[in-house]
Amino acid sequence: MSEIRYRKIVVERFGGPDVMRPVDATLPEPPRGYARVKVLAAGVGFTDLMARSGDYLLQRKAPFTPGYELVGEIVDFTPDGPRPAWLQEGARVAVALTKMGAYAEYVSLPLWQLVPLPDGLDPLTAAAVPLDHLTALSVLDTHGRVGAEDAVLIQGASGGVGQALSRLGALRGLRMYGTASAPGAEELLARQGVTFIDYRSQDFEAVLREREPGGVQAVFDHLGGPGLRKAYRVLAPGGVLVSYAFAGRPGHMVADTVRGAARVKLMNLRPGRRTAVSMVPSEIKGDRAWYRRSMERLLGMARSGEIAPRIGAVRPLMTAAGVHAELERREISGKAVLVTGKL
Numbered sequence: 001m002s003e004i005r006y007r008k009i010v011v012e013r014f015g016g017p018d019v020m021r022p023v024d025a026t027l028p029e030p031p032r033g034y035a036r037v038k039v040l041a042a043g044v045g046f047t048d049l050m051a052r053s054g055d056y057l058l059q060r061k062a063p064f065t066p067g068y069e070l071v072g073e074i075v076d077f078t079p080d081g082p083r084p085a086w087l088q089e090g091a092r093v094a095v096a097l098t099k100m101g102a103y104a105e106y107v108s109l110p111l112w113q114l115v116p117l118p119d120g121l122d123p124l125t126a127a128a129v130p131l132d133h134l135t136a137l138s139v140l141d142t143h144g145r146v147g148a149e150d151a152v153l154i155q156g157a158s159g160g161v162g163q164a165l166s167r168l169g170a171l172r173g174l175r176m177y178g179t180a181s182a183p184g185a186e187e188l189l190a191r192q193g194v195t196f197i198d199y200r201s202q203d204f205e206a207v208l209r210e211r212e213p214g215g216v217q218a219v220f221d222h223l224g225g226p227g228l229r230k231a232y233r234v235l236a237p238g239g240v241l242v243s244y245a246f247a248g249r250p251g252h253m254v255a256d257t258v259r260g261a262a263r264v265k266l267m268n269l270r271p272g273r274r275t276a277v278s279m280v281p282s283e284i285k286g287d288r289a290w291y292r293r294s295m296e297r298l299l300g301m302a303r304s305g306e307i308a309p310r311i312g313a314v315r316p317l318m319t320a321a322g323v324h325a326e327l328e329r330r331e332i333s334g335k336a337v338l339v340t341g342k343l
């Protein structure tokens, strides 16, 4: 074993896409309980764009490497206990990271975070699964605790997390309404059985008052702000508002997120309805068994075709800055995946 020389994308200082640069680096031999992994594909999420701008609650200090999810091949590892049969050099794994760092040719990761890829699962599809779908499981099951035929509102149902919520919600038999605006959103949502509400021209509260006069069992929200009060108002008695992000003012996102989360927690003191906040990177760290169980389940579902994230762009890792720029211009519809070579 020896040092590996590789390249990674680094956010040198907070700002627009052009603050991201390829940088040479070296990876020492893995310490006990760690593996070195050759990255094949890394998923890109909106959270990466926020972190690059310096506007993310779990913000890393610059310089840092973005990216919460990857698929890769184990190069080598140093065990720290009994070795499961699948843990071998060359094995393919999927990972959700807890502190970012996936935009790299190689990474060093704790063994507990590596989840084996089922045989035959396309690495591109697998790279688009972890963060969005773990978030959807956290929102639906851990915090929402929704059941078949419950009526729910999914804010931003056309987005990465919104689509994961829609697909997993459809498999649970939920009755779903979703807000969106992107071209083609109505058809996209209809394919998952989600009733489309165009947030530019329709008021979701008015639509739901008419369609669900008794209220909905759950609202899944990533916007925060004044819409939270409306979201709370459309809940049926016993219903739940689950927040998984708080869009804030540019440059004030962290303060606005903290304020939004505090507000949601205060709302929970009122009787009759529940509120909750989902924060997946912390939930992964706090409950490794939940993480591993959920990842194995989701990768199995991706292998069988039960979930099929929509890939909107596949680009070389070193063009990450261009991909962020395209996402900001809303030129990519679906998940962007960065690759290190031919798959």
Ligand SMILES: NC(=O)c1ccc[n+]([C@@H]2O[C@H](COP(=O)([O-])OP(=O)(O)OC[C@H]3O[C@@H](n4cnc5c(N)ncnc54)[C@H](OP(=O)(O)O)[C@@H]3O)[C@@H](O)[C@H]2O)c1
Residues within 6 Å of the ligand: 045, 046, 047, 050, 131, 132, 135, 155, 156, 157, 158, 159, 160, 161, 162, 179, 180, 181, 182, 185, 199, 222, 223, 244, 245, 246, 247, 278, 279, 280, 281
């Ligand atoms: N809690 C966690 O652990 C966790 C994990 C992952 C992501 N997140 C957060 O979740 C959020 C979404 O991430 P993502 O990757 O899914 O982003 P994304 O793919 O960019 O999706 C954003 C969605 O928001 C919709 N939207 C924008 N403005 C809206 C409005 N005024 N009303 C309703 N919908 C609106 C967009 O709809 P159109 O494009 O159709 O207009 C789109 O569907 C981000 O803030 C991210 O940081 C949190």
